Amino acid sequence: MCIRDSANGGVLLRVLPELGAEDGPEAHRVVVDGHLVEIAGASEAGVFRGAQTFRQMLGPEAFRRAPVSAKRAWELPPVVVEDAPRFAWRGALLDVARHFMPKGGVLRYLDLLAAHKLNVLHLHLTDDQGWRLQVDRCPRLTEVGAWRARSKLGHRASPLWDERPHGGYYTKDDIREIVAYAAERHITVVPEIDVPGHSQAAIAAYPELGNTDVIDTTTLSVWDTWGINPNVLAPTDTTLAFYENVLTEVLDLFPSPFVHIGGDECPKGQWKASPAARARMAAEGLADEEELQSWFIRHFDRWLAARGRRLVGWDEILEGGTLGGGLTPGLTPGATVSSWRGRAGGIAAARAGHDVIMCPEQEVYLDHRQAPGDDEPVPIGWVRTLEDVYRFEPVPSGLSPAEADRVLGAQANLWTEVMENQQRVDYQAFPRLAAFAETVWSPLPAPAERDFASFERRMTTHYARLDALGVDYRPPGGPRPWQRRPGVLGRPLEGAPPIV
Ligand code: ACM
Helix, strand or coil: CEEEECEEEEEHHHHHHHHCCCCCCCCCCEEECCCCCEEECHHHHHHHHHHHHHHHHCCHHHHHCCCCCCCCCCCCCEEEEEEECCCCCEEEEEEEECCCCCCCHHHHHHHHHCCCCCCCEEECEEEEEEEEEECCCEEEEEECCCCEEEECCCCCCCCEEEEEEEEEEEEEHHHHHHHHHHCCCCCCEEEEEEEEECCHHHHHHHHHCCCCCCCCCCCCCCCCCCCCCCEECCCCCCHHHHHHHHHHHHHHHCCCCCCEECCCCCHHHHHHHCCHHHHHHHHHHHHHHHHHHHHHHHHHHHHHHHCCCCCEEEHHCCCCCHHCCCCCCCCCCEEEEECCCCHHHHHHHHCCCCCCEEECCHHHECCCCCCCCCCCCCCCCCCHHHHHHHCCCCCCCCHHHHHHHHHHEEEEEEECCCCCCCCHHHHCCCCCCHHHHHHHCCCCCCCCCCCHHHHHHHHHHHHHHHHHHCCCCCCCCCHHHCCCCCCCCEEECCCCCCCC
């Protein structure tokens, strides 16, 4: 495509597949030459990424949604930029289950991801505290599961409650719009339906999904506090059929090759106490509840693979296998692991021949506090500063080159237990998401050798871009008064985080 006027200059956009011969479809070249600009990409995605590079060159005003000066003359020195990403998966997770982000906020986040050349939005759509996706076959998931009566304010040990009901969900048309908006920005939306733990909202809507021989699941409501919940799905045919129905609708809505089915933090207490779960274990020849969990995951892994999709799961999907030293029993080759409890899961998965997305909680969980001290709002977890995130290295050391190739990329995760609205999400995400974006895009030197001073200097311009984008980031000097949450209990973790 050409938007060009030979007298007054213009921008030429071109797809040049040869640019991607070595560097992949997002490779691009931006040439500014006198009054002409050419943005060439190996694919349309490459052209789009190149346009982001060009926008950065233009300066902060180019990040506003409309021009602020009537006749702005954009001046750029002649320059050639050639660039391509280091990783194919450059993701961010938004937890819209703990606190719902209305559709407009998600669309805005897609703009922010695009401006940072990130290309995966992992939407955590279901959890104990809310079900956020309309499912035609199972209407109570949103009629009941999308609402909770009140919410714990702060960490679960806090005595405070926000007594306002909280809720919301995306209609199917909302999702179609989000997916299409993302596609225009060459971003893949990966849906997560978390099973078999993190499922109390679904059980509150459909009590037969829970372990009815252990507890009276009809008494459960959508959970109003945080933490790991003992009320997990029953490993029954009813549950499997129910979630096949849910996933059938998920596949209709989300073209992503990857579908995340969670698998994390599933306490085994109810299964241990459940005659039905024990009968299932006996029938399937499973030795213990860990194997029952991997049986459950395997079922959906095969179900997805039969439909041409790839399962992604948190690193617990390796349990009952790889982490014990053997091979994961029976996962399909396409099954992919989100390594969150450190690096061990990613290393084990890569060695077992599975693809990996690195998102270790010690390093890139952006709900964790970004500075020491009492000023940080509801401080959770370890201190992970802007510099720490800038020094994040996605590929674990010790992998062979072939194993390292299994690392598709990395993801920064935004869990929202203590982030109740868009401003709080902005505060936790930025500026650290900018540092993360550079670590997954650029072939940076080893963490200790990275030039953080140079990054900080470049951040001075980037803060002006974030201002133009309307991002409520954490200023370098600490939170603004209204960004604090005095009196709301967090859970700071002390000491150096173990990076394992
Ligand atoms: C997780 O943080 N539970 C994946």
